[in-house]
Amino acid sequence: MAADHRHGPDDWIDVEVAYARPDRQWLIALRVQAGTTARAAVEQSGLLDDMPDLDTDAAGVGIFAEPVSPETPLAPGDRVEVYRPLQIDPKAQRRHRARAQRQAQKR
DSSP: OOOOOOOOTTOEEEEEEEEEETTEEEEEEEEEETTOBHHHHHHHHTHHHHOTTOOHHHHOEEETTEEEOTTOBOOTTOEEEEOOOOSSOHHHHHHHHHHHHHHHHHO
């Protein structure tokens, strides 16, 4: 018999909120009400108390490395990942590396 995965408003689920900087990582386990969104989980995690300048709308969030809307409802066991804004455009970085490699080969 298949398990019933529907949740009522009084049900609670376990999720995690993750964020990483080069110098520190956060992995916060939470128990939230079924139907909680990714944004609400980040707010409930206390991460924004440590990082008040963190803008989840600008940086983006994902669940297990898949980008999602901050309004996405969570499922039991989900890990909400808060992304950091890119420091440099990936295409510009590749062009810079290719240019540096060409110059190094000429020497």
